[in-house]
Amino acid sequence: MSQDYYQVREEIEDVSSFISSNDYDFPFLKEESPDFLIIHDSKLVGIEHQRLFQPPDSDGVLIQNQESLKDQIYLKAKEFYDRLDGPNMLAFVDIKDVYGKSIDKEQYKLSSKDVDEIAEQVAHIVYQKNDLSKKKIVLNGTSLKNIDDRVDGISIYNNELYQRSYFDRAKGGLIPTIENSYLQKQISKKESKIEAYYEKCEEVWLLLVVNALTFERAFDLSDSNDFLMENYESSFDSIFIFTADTRSTYKLK
The missing domain is CATH 3.40.1350 (Trna Endonuclease; Chain: A, domain 1)
Incomplete structure (x- = not known):
């Protein structure tokens, strides 16, 4: 609809x-x-x-635009992951915040052309790094060196009760x-x-x-x-x- x-x-x-x-x-x-x-x-x-x-931050970045793009990445990551036929799991993905931050926003802010590429990278690394013998796997630092540097971390949770796989945000931000x-x-x-x-x-x-x-x-x-x-x-x-x-x-x- x-x-x-x-x-x-x-x-x-x-x-x-x-x-x-x-x-x-x-x-x-x-x-x-x-x-x-x-x-x-x-x-x-x-x-x-x-x-x-x-409202926009001092550099004109709209948080609703950035958060909407993150949501699109999580939905797309699930689509890519499901195509890989990976086991059901829950992945919390921490994507770098630019809203209100003193960082190079032109380098780090998301745009619509980033969605598919980052989502596919996230889906593949979750598929490759997941270990069903562990309840939780944390990926950060060097374990993420081959994907977009706007992805700060991924936490993967395994539970045999999960009926499907989910990708979601790792945290909110300052209200x-x-x-x-x-x-x-x-x-x-x-x-x-x-x-x-x-x-x-x-x-x-x-x-x-x-x-x-x-x-x-x-x-x-x-x-x-x-x-x-x-x-x-x-x-x-x-x-x-x-x-x-x-x-x-x-x-x-």
Whole structure:
């Protein structure tokens, strides 16, 4: 199915969770401009949905781009490994992080043309180095000298109960706090269509959604909740941050 289908399904799940966790009135209607309509306090309210992603670092590197490419590498590595007909196992692959790092990003950042090559290298070395007599094999340093140097390490786990093989990320990264200036920028980007929204409804809300289960959409919201103290400039009647993983709501306006 298309990416648009999954995005719409995610939007519906987010708004449904937001409404139910805050005891707002069902039902809601999926729309366009704004994204949803609900009845609240006898008013027709529009809800504009916006996913929040970690912003680019100082060199313009987008973490969602890098993390998406890593995910593609893991999926492709599994495809290559399955073609080799290797035993079922779990491989955690540590690919070098460039986001927010003081390294040569032109040398180390991933691009789409890297995906197949790195994935095939990872699949072959896992196939070659795995030893079913061991529960865990760690590959790093010289044991990885013949593959792309953006692969920092691979940990292979064997268990006879595994029904299939998996390739996944070895670790996440530093979760940033959410900056007031970043929030204001995201709010301002949604202002351009607000007059058209009011042609359909009496109030318009902006729902900003984060999700700690997806690294590039994770933010640390516990930093004394400084982001709640800002007086954000906006024509939206209400603005909320909603955490899709914990179903918590923070009202900004």
